[in-house]
Amino acid sequence: MRWILVALMVAATAASDLLQSFEMKQAGEQSARARGLMRVLRMIAQRRYLILSIACLSVSFFSFMALVQMGPLSFAVPASGASFFLETLLAKLLLKEHVGKRRTAGALIVLAGVVLVGG
Amino acid sequence: MPRVRILKTFAVLVLFIALKAAGNLSLAWGMKHLGESASANPLFYIRAMLNPFVLSGVATLIVAILVRLVLLSLSDLSFVLPVTAVGYVIATFLGKTVLHEEVTASRWVGTVLIVIGAVLTSSTVHTTARKEDRQA
Numbered sequence: 001m002r003w004i005l006v007a008l009m010v011a012a013t014a015a016s017d018l019l020q021s022f023e024m025k026q027a028g029e030q031s032a033r034a035r036g037l038m039r040v041l042r043m044i045a046q047r048r049y050l051i052l053s054i055a056c057l058s059v060s061f062f063s064f065m066a067l068v069q070m071g072p073l074s075f076a077v078p079a080s081g082a083s084f085f086l087e088t089l090l091a092k093l094l095l096k097e098h099v100g101k102r103r104t105a106g107a108l109i110v111l112a113g114v115v116l117v118g119g
Numbered sequence: 120m121p122r123v124r125i126l127k128t129f130a131v132l133v134l135f136i137a138l139k140a141a142g143n144l145s146l147a148w149g150m151k152h153l154g155e156s157a158s159a160n161p162l163f164y165i166r167a168m169l170n171p172f173v174l175s176g177v178a179t180l181i182v183a184i185l186v187r188l189v190l191l192s193l194s195d196l197s198f199v200l201p202v203t204a205v206g207y208v209i210a211t212f213l214g215k216t217v218l219h220e221e222v223t224a225s226r227w228v229g230t231v232l233i234v235i236g237a238v239l240t241s242s243t244v245h246t247t248a249r250k251e252d253r254q255a
Contacts, residue, residue, distance in 0.1 A: 062161070064146075065146065065150055065157065065164060065167060065173075066150075066157035068143070068146060068147040068150050068151070069150035069151055069153065069156070069157050070156075072214050072218070072220040072221075073143060073144065073147040073210055073211075073213065073214035073218055073220065074210065074211040074215060074220050074222050074226060075214075075226070076147070077143060077207055077210035077211070077214075078207040078210065078211060078229065078230045078233050081204070081207055081233040081234075081237055084233075084236060084237050084240045084241065085236075088240055102239055103239065103240050105236075105239055106235075106236045106237070106239025106240030106241075107236065109235055109236030109239060110232070110233050110240065111236075112229075112232055113228075113229040113230065113232030113233035113234075113235075113236055114229065114233060115229070116225045116228055116229025116232060117225075117226050117230055117233065118229075119223075119225050119226070
């Protein structure tokens with residue numbers, strides 16, 4: 001069950017990040033000042049992929065809550081690092097980003113670490 | 120980079136790591152003492168937030184997100200992601216010392232591998248900023 005929750009948490013995080021990345025690249029550069037943040041908040045309400053990304057983020061957080069209830073914190077937090085692996089894979093496959101040898105090695109090391117943490 | 124800005128970046132970084140660790144710890148403590156098992160029902164999570172430890176954990180993690188935004192305005196994501204990966208080790212340490220979890224040698228090794236992998240993956244994040252913007 002805990003691996004299902006990890007998979008759900010990581011998949012929802014990756015989906016949320018990809019949706020945000022896709023939508024924000026179309027939206028152009030935004031300001032982090034108060035007025036800029038208000039505009040980002042309005043944008044969330046108007047753009048369906050951003051709404052979907054918030055829904056994914058909620059699923060990810062609820063999965064994390066369930067995970068820390070049934071398993072140790074020393075498993076739940078490091079296991080969430082699996083998102084580095086999945087996001088690198090999806091960035092290459094879906095966003096067609098350039099993924100070099102160093103980044104590929106890093107993603108594989110993360111995956112090995114997650115397997116060990118759960119062992 | 121001016122010294123004041125470096126100090127400010129460091130202070131915000133430490134604040135973010137501390138808030139994230141405290142938020143996760145409070146959330147984990149609250150969830151483990153709920154007296155009700157997690158389910159797929161969203162109402163369970165709303166009810167869980169009535170627990171003071173869960174609520175303070177969620178509130179602390181929300182503040183941590185805002186502090187991270189400030190951190191991102193001070194430094195690059197390719198600096199923030201690898202440096203904050205130390206949070207995995209801190210969470211494991213807190214799990215062992217505060218929540219009295221059993222942390223085996225393989226879990227420690229796995230945690231360190233995740234940090235190394237995260238550093239390798241994220242410190243080479245391909246920037247999409249325009250060349251002239253990066254040079255500015």
